[in-house]
Amino acid sequence: MVVSNQFARFPEHSIAGEHSPLSVTDLGVSYSKTPVLWKVDYVVPTEGLTAIIGPNGAGKSTFIKACLGLVPTITGQIEVFGKPLAEQRELLSYMPQRSTLDWDFPVSAIDVVIMGRYRKIGLFRPVRKRDRDAAMVALERVGMGAYADRPIGQLSGGQQQRVLLARALIQDAMLYFMDEPFAGVDAATELAIFDVLQSLEGEGKSVICVHHDLQTVAENFDNILLLNTRKVASGPVEKTLTFKNLQAAYGGRLRGLADIAVDGHLATA
Numbered sequence: 001m002v003v004s005n006q007f008a009r010f011p012e013h014s015i016a017g018e019h020s021p022l023s024v025t026d027l028g029v030s031y032s033k034t035p036v037l038w039k040v041d042y043v044v045p046t047e048g049l050t051a052i053i054g055p056n057g058a059g060k061s062t063f064i065k066a067c068l069g070l071v072p073t074i075t076g077q078i079e080v081f082g083k084p085l086a087e088q089r090e091l092l093s094y095m096p097q098r099s100t101l102d103w104d105f106p107v108s109a110i111d112v113v114i115m116g117r118y119r120k121i122g123l124f125r126p127v128r129k130r131d132r133d134a135a136m137v138a139l140e141r142v143g144m145g146a147y148a149d150r151p152i153g154q155l156s157g158g159q160q161q162r163v164l165l166a167r168a169l170i171q172d173a174m175l176y177f178m179d180e181p182f183a184g185v186d187a188a189t190e191l192a193i194f195d196v197l198q199s200l201e202g203e204g205k206s207v208i209c210v211h212h213d214l215q216t217v218a219e220n221f222d223n224i225l226l227l228n229t230r231k232v233a234s235g236p237v238e239k240t241l242t243f244k245n246l247q248a249a250y251g252g253r254l255r256g257l258a259d260i261a262v263d264g265h266l267a268t269a
Contacts, residue, residue, distance in 0.1 A: 019082030020044050021175045021206035022067060027076035029059070029066050036062045040076070040231050044208060048222025048236075049197055051211040055250050058228040060210045061097070064177040068094055080175060090119070093173035095164050097180050103153050109163045110135050110148040116167035138166035143192055158189035165193060176200060178209045182216075194220055217241060 022044040029037040037059040044050055052060045065071045067078055069085055080088035093116070113135040114127055139145045142162040152160060161181065168176060178197075182190050197207050211217060217224060218237050226232040226240065226249050233245040 019079075020046060021081060022208065023079040023082075024067065025077045027063070027066060027078070028074045029062050029071060030074055035229060037066065037227075038230050040227070042225055042231060042234055044206065045223050045236075046206075047201075049201055049220070050206070050208045050223040050225065051217050051221040051237075052208065052225045052227060053211055053214060053217060053249075054227040054232070058249070060227055061179050063225075063227060064094075064179060064208065064210060068092060068177060070094075091174040093168045093171040093176045095168040095176070095178040095181055097183065098157065098161055098164060099183075101164075103155075103160060105152070107152060108149050109144060109152055109155065109159075109166075110139065112152055112163050113138055113166045113170055116170040119171070134170050135166070138169040139163070141169060142166045142196060156186075158185040161185050161189060162192065165196060169196070174205050176205065176207045178207065180210050180212055183212060214246075 020043045022042075024040060024042045027037055027040040027042075028035065040063065052063060054060050062071060066073050066076075067085070069078075069089070078085040080091060110132065114131055116138075117127075117131045117134065120131075136145060136148060139148055142165050144159060144162045144166060147155065147159060147163075152163065155163065161184075165178075165181065168178065181193055185193070197209070200207055209221070211221065218241055221237055223235065224237055224240050225234045226245055228249045232249040233240050233242075
């Protein structure tokens, strides 16, 4: 799904030059001495939307949190556009899982979006008009402009997900990490989110999503990283989403593997 129009990615338009948006070497993470990720090597392609897939407990969310510096690593090196993570944090944006947030907190939709601007505003400094204007632009982009002043607790799950996406957009990053952005949303919201992801790619930005719906991976993503504690496989969807790789990652925990697998076309059992 590489965009091939006037917005297509050109090297001179990218701060990355020849560098991958993300390069991970020998990444290891453990919780309470239990390995969650082990010896993961992965280089994100410079073009296309990337999905991270794998069974529950495979370390997908942990992977992106480690790449953001949100969880400690026990081994490994992370580079963003050819430089250490610590030097490139301002280029990153993160959309967490909706279920991890407190939606009863008494703030409006636009307040949530402005939170994504705090890095530019600064702690304990007042929100400026240009920050509110930027938040409105982000809300309009995800179809939520009319709900700017609505308390977040009164929004539907799909609307809340759009607000989270707007909060990620306002950071104006070059590399976006999104943790299950399509979980529990309606068809209209799913389409709206994919439209935004495609537009980000068209602007020369990179998007990495933890994705749970294997049926839609081949339709909506160009590249995949298949995880189950270790890297099982990675590469273009049409070459990597195969019966063999899915079986290696999921074992007997997933039905219909042969119908999901792609090997140039839908595979047969």
